[in-house]
Amino acid sequence: MLIFNHFGAKGSLTKELKYPTDLCFSLAGELYVNDSANHRIEVYNIHSNGLSSYTCCDKLEDAKSLVVDPCNNVYIIQKLTRQHMSCGIGAFPYSYVRTYVSCYTADGQFSAFLGSQEECMCVVCMDLHSIAIDKLGNLYISDTNNDRLII
Numbered sequence: 836m837l838i839f840n841h842f843g844a845k846g847s848l849t850k851e852l853k854y855p856t857d858l859c860f861s862l863a864g865e866l867y868v869n870d871s872a873n874h875r876i877e878v879y880n881i882h883s884n885g886l887s888s889y890t891c892c893d894k895l896e897d898a899k900s901l902v903v904d905p906c907n908n909v910y911i912i913q914k915l916t917r918q919h920m921s922c923g924i925g926a927f928p929y930s931y932v933r934t935y936v937s938c939y940t941a942d943g944q945f946s947a948f949l950g951s952q953e954e955c956m957c958v959v960c961m962d963l964h965s966i967a968i969d970k971l972g973n974l975y976i977s978d979t980n981n982d983r984l985i986i
Contacts, residue, residue, distance in 0.1 A: 847873050850888050861903040867891065869898045869911075876901060876909060876943075891943045899934070902968045907941035910949075910974060912963045934963040936976065949974075 843852045854872035861867065866879040875893040879886060897914035904910065915933045936949035962980035969975070976985040 849890070850877075850886065852877065857898070857900050859902050861907055862905055863907070865903075867901060867903055867909065869901050871898055874898075876911070876939075891941075892939045892945075893943070899963075900965045902966045902974070904968055904972050905970075906972075908946065909939045909941075909943075910966055910968070911937050911939065912966050912976070913937055936963065936966065936974075 843850060843855075845851065845853055847853060852868065852870050852873070854870070855868050856871045857869040859867050864880075864882055866881055868877045868879065870877045874895045876891045876895070876898070877888055878891045879888045892909060892911070895911065895913060898911050899914055900912040902910050912934055913936075915935065938946040938949070940946050962978060963976055963985075964979040965977045967975045973986065978985055
């Protein structure tokens, strides 16, 4: 029998969440939560006496999916939306959406984009949806619009 419990309240303070959309566990058992409307990743130690939490990554732009590797580096699929004005007679403004993978160290500092700069430019054009990691630390990313996995 499943018994559901809950924690957290709506807000932007520590231990508060606003539109949580994704979560995963680290090997140490910490729960990482994509607190999307607060633009951050909250980390909870749910096995300690009392619930403790801290912010791992903040000022994120539209994080979609996340995973934590064995060294507690956090990989996040983020969405970038930009508005552009077209020039010329009869031109209309338009927007585009791109997704990319960023990596943050265990203390929440930005580390890198996935791959080299050339690979990042390629990855940015894809519709990345979900990310997973195996026990060896290999990343697996679903590229939805191109009907494939990136390994």
